[in-house]
Amino acid sequence: MRWLLDRPALDLTLVAGSGRLDGEIDCVITSELASPGQWLSGGEFMLTTGLRLPDGRAECRQYIRGLVESGVAGVGFGVGLSHPEIPEALVDAAEELSMPLVRVPLRVPFAAIARIVLDRIAEVRYEQFVRASRTQPSMTRAILSRGVEGVVAELAVAIGQTVILLDARRELVAARPGVPAPDLMSQVREFVDHERRSAGGVRISADRAFTMQRISVGKEVFGHLVVTGAEPLSDLARVLVGHAASLLTLEHAKPTQVVFDQRALLGEVLAGVLDGLAATGHVASMLARACGRSQTVRVAVFAFTDERVARNSVAELGSACTDLWRPAFVTQRGSQVAVLLRGDDGPALAGSLSQRLSRTAGVGVGLAVPIAETAASYADAALVARTAAPGEVLDVSTSRSLLANEQIRAGLSAAYPSMLGALLDDPNATELVETLRDYLEAGGQWDRAASAAGVHRHTLRRRVDRIERLLSVDLRDARTRAELLLVLLGHDAQAR
Incomplete structure (x- = not known):
């Protein structure tokens, strides 16, 4: 409405309803019905000369209320034919009910208004097409460089709504522009569960709209892409959501x-x-x-x-x-x-x-x-x-x-030379220390330790016997094994 009023060639004048000028116009119609609201679906800019306009204030108010309830974007009243000026009762009703009411001069044909609005709608849709043609490659580049996070981020920016990607278990994978609140996630999961047999779905409540596309190939489901916001998706947004879903599906459906x-x-x-x-x-x-x-x-x-x-x-x-x-x-x-x-x-x-x-x-x-x-x-x-x-x-x-704990690691590392000193002085110290580590990490289990060390079980036993003699310990004792293992791990942590 605001854009239409700014067209100087039309010489339109707003006389009421200035608080609702951001309503979108999707078509222009002409109606001389006494009660046109019941025949309209919303988004129209309705033109009339008031040929069958009711006379009384109450009737004018009911006339405007019917248009408001139908979602009409605004009313253009052509003066100089049925009425020299817009009736005061209609102006008052439009102001009270916040219905944009516009004075259309006699010299301006209704067809001229319809033509300029249609041209603008075509222009907007072309702009959307151009924007989509730019956004789709951006999403494609994003999945190559940043993976699924990149696709979700690009889509959220392009459509201005919250985008949520769930895996097959309905766990959160990615979301933009922020981490969804728990109550929103509950609504999203409930919506996905309800639509689990469908490839896609839409739900519109009093304050929020949800759109879902399943990410799947055949019967194999990889996840669900959900978009939610205050308004249902536009045609452009639906195209972009479809493209994002295709990219995410291809990400999971690559050749082996x-x-x-x-x-x-x-x-x-x-x-x-x-x-x-x-x-x-x-x-x-x-x-x-x-x-x-x-x-x-x-x-x-x-x-x-x-x-x-x-x-x-x-x-x-x-x-x-x-x-x-x-x-x-x-x-x-x-x-x-x-x-x-x-x-x-x-x-x-x-x-x-x-x-x-x-x-x-x-x-x-x-x-x-x-x-x-x-x-x-x-x-x-x-x-x-x-x-x-x-x-x-x-x-x-x-x-x-x-x-x-850094202090604990430092203490264990400090104990390393005193507890393992005799072993460290042996000519085969490196081999014996590694054998001790493998044996301790295996919990004293011979087969598992021999496999980790890459030696025969008999070779492992000979090495362990030598370690026990050098350290004067019994490695069959669980407490001794635990103490030595902690010292080794603490030393490793400090040495890195």
């Missing part, structure tokens, strides 16, 4: 070889960073795919009984990451497997990954750090993973791990 190659590449990048490769430039750009809103990452380390089991678990952990909408940064490190997670991922997500492995590994979760400090998070996680029982998840940032 492409998935295999991508996981291998991501694993090599993570391995390089853990080996000292600087997380800058293109490497940092790739690692950024693992970041959440916090722009940080953390490493989860899965400690297995031997390298063979760890090697066989890499593919399963990669698939589990994909199912949870996380990029598969997974790499094997001896009998351990490192997985890069978002900084805001907690131990619960690491536990979900552990469940896929039937809880056969102890899990350590490092601190949330900037990308450049990924290796430090890995070192912490690897340390606490050694103390975790199979199926247990230890978070280095909590008090559950003694090794998370």
Whole structure:
């Protein structure tokens, strides 16, 4: 309405309803009915000469009320035919009910108003098309460079509404522009549950509209993309949501070889960073795919009984990451497997990954750090993973791990030379210390320790016997094993 009144060629004058000039016009109609409201659907700019306008104030008020209830954007009253000027009773009713009422001079044909509005609607739709043509490539580039987080962010900016991506378990994967409030998440999950048999759905309540598209291929469901805001989606927004859903579906429906190659590449990048490769430039750009809103990452380390089991678990952990909408940064490190997670991922997500492995590994979760400090998070996680029982998840940032306390680590490291001095003076000190570590981490189990050390069981027994003689200890004693293991781990933590 505001735009229409600013057209100087039409010489339109607003006489009432100035508080409602932001209403959108989607068409122009002419009506001389005495009660036109019941025939309208909303968004119209209605033109009339008042040929059958009722005379009384009450009747004029009812006339305007019917238009308000129908959602009419405004009324244009042509003067100089049925009425020399707009009746005062109609002006008063329009002002009272906040209906924009516009005086149309006799010299201005109604067709001219309709034509200029139609031209503007066509212009707006063309602008929307151009905007969509620019936004769609932006989303495509975003998924290549920033993954699903990038697509969600681009879509939220483009349509100006809240965008929420859930995985197949209806757990939150990504959201923009902010983390949804718990009550909103409850509404979203309830809506998705209600529409679980549908490829998409729409729900409109008194104060909020929801639109959902399922991310799936055939019968396999990967997740749900939900958009919510105060108003239903426009045609342009629906096109962009559809495009985003297609990109997210393609992300999960890649050919097997492409998935295999991508996981291998991501694993090599993570391995390089853990080996000292600087997380800058293109490497940092790739690692950024693992970041959440916090722009940080953390490493989860899965400690297995031997390298063979760890090697066989890499593919399963990669698939589990994909199912949870996380990029598969997974790499094997001896009998351990490192997985890069978002900084805001907690131990619960690491536990979900552990469940896929039937809880056969102890899990350590490092601190949330900037990308450049990924290796430090890995070192912490690897340390606490050694103390975790199979199926247990230890978070280095909590008090559950003694090794998370810097003072305790320093004290244990200080005890290292005094407790292991005789062993450290032996010509084969390096070999014996590693054997002791493998034996202690295996909990004194001979077969498991021999597998970790890569030697025959008899060779392991000979080495353990020598260690016991040098240290004057009995490694069959659980307390002795626990003390020595803590000293070794504390020394490792301080030395890194």
